[in-house]
Amino acid sequence: MRNRENPTKWESYKQVITAVSAYWVFSIGLVFLNKYLLSSVKLDAPLFITWYQCLVTVFLCLALSKISKNYGIFKFPSMPIDAKISREVLPLSVVFVAMISFNNLCLKYVGVSFYYVGRSLTTVFNVVCTYLILGQKTSGQAISCCGLIIFGFFLGVDQEGATGTLSYTGVIFGVLASLSVALNAIYTRKKSIFKRNGDKKV
Template sequence: MESLGIRQESLLYKYVRITAVVSLYWAVSISMVFVNKYLLGGSSGHDKDAPLFVTWFQCFVTAVACILLSQASKVFPNLITFPEVGHLEKSKARQVLPLTFMFVGMITLNNLCLKYVGVAFYYVGRSLTTIFNVIFTYIMLGQKTSSPAIVCCAVIIGGFFLGVDQENEAG
């Protein structure tokens, strides 16, 4: 019986941890979109033509943060765990390079999109990622999607067209 109590406690701990991580991701992601929209201008009156600089600066700060966290994990190993930064193997770098270009491209295009459209429509457009995941999962992996998931995709597509209509109304 005691082992069951410990197991339930650890399961509860896992659920709480997962919920906290997802909530933190949502908060950071949404905050980053609004900060980028503010930096890139548009309706705020601070129209700056700097989406590429913003992308570069975000990547630079990320690299510096990774280096600092790597060093901090050596000084405080009980508090911080982070992989060692600095040693780069050419074979691994070649494998990761296409993903790196895709990531930088994604951030750049996100920033360009935010420069020219509203945050609400940006999120509507971003929701189309789900549709492309379903399509690419079928094409590349050969996995079929359930009927309820297809219905959800239809709702997302309907929301996209409604968002396009509203974006046109807003000018």
Template sequence: MEPAREESLLFKYAKITSVVCLYWTVSISLVFVNKTLLGGSSMGERDAPLFVTWFQCVVTTVSCLSLSCFTKVFPHVVTFPEVGSLERTKAKKVLPLTCVFVAMISMNNLSLKYMGVAFYFVGRSLTTVFNVTFTYLILGQVTSMSAILCCAVIIGGFWLGVDQENVAGSLSLLGVSFGFLSAAFVSLNAIYTKRVLPTLDGSIWVLCYYNNVMASVLFLPLIVFNGELYAAYLMVTEGSLHFWGLMVVGGFCGFAMGYVAGLQIQVTSPLTHNISGTAKACAQTVLATWWYAESKAVLWWLSNWVVLGGSLAYTYIKQLEMRATHNAPKPLQSDITGKIEEQMKG
């Protein structure tokens, strides 16, 4: 191999490795920071999960505005779409997605509040199952039997994990319920995102801005109805520098996730991104059991491996199906015209 080509390959692999490590670091940091902020009893009277989620939406909104302004001043350093006031017509079309988005991040943080980080992966593992269900109910797309069998494996791993949490005495029905709802809304969010993106010229960052601006407004009445005003007041008036540092870090990590996820897809592939995300969740589980000094039974670990195997198998099967569809020979125009003429004669 030529030295120049070998150096190019080494640079490529180093870049991919760096991006994957960055994705893992940001994603795992976000989970652990949010768990600290949403830790329930450790927060005392400052127990306001929706307020914490609202603050992260505000940080994301400010980050988008800052990068947009920075792009205008230094266009050769940063490239970010122009954002500012919301267009009324576009906002109306994005609003249904924002409602799903609010439900998704609320359920996500509430599930993390009531369940341990170690069980977080299994507790929210039904996203793939909901993807298959909603794809059929909303889009009318039928899933292959092989993919459905993978979903059955995931469901089996989920129930085994719930059973083992119950045996260990650490099962939170609220946590599992919120995890179940979180998985459903994650799936719905993906479907609605595909529908809404063309409205914003396909810009995921503009969609991120619209979502977080409107979510910041929608969260305000939810905070009131959930009785979090006093807790939010205590956070604002009595929160330490360490606490607010975690709040800001959590907000920036939430914003950065959109960037690093897209970057990982860009330098690898959607399949590799999914595999990386699943492997990251597995590493996160191991790290959490060590960090919180938790001892888990063999069957508990088996549930994680069952979910992991089912998720990877599903990803691989869907990739093969997409490749087969892409490589399938397309009918010639003359063949299509001939079939139309035959139908007209008939």
């Protein structure tokens, strides 16, 4: 019987593909759900939606942790409340909440298609913040790609304006969402707490 702690190469690929596919499905699905709530249902409360989704996530994590511990059907990290870890991870939590808040605020003012245009600057902010915060330089090819992304962003803004549906408020929230996503990724890499306690547990 194969040791589950040492999966084969194919099993590792399968786990990665499953995780990435699940992320795509749930991420895109959540964007459409939030847009439906903000537009069709006219639920003019993007920050309440953000708070509720965070609350549901916490309860789901606690429930999955309990099921994993009591029944062993699947593996899920334990969810102990550690004041020290909570204090250390607080800045990252603030950035994460800002990220999803700006995402929903952006969706309130723009359509789903332009939402992704507004969020396209994440890579650019990633390159800039990686240099400013981590001190890591980026290759010339990557910077050239960032130039193309910026050009595409302004082209998208121009075309949205040409159709008469451009919302500058939505664009600003989209840019702030992109910055928050980049900062979230960078602070996750920077925080030594992840190395000491493990990504899943934190």
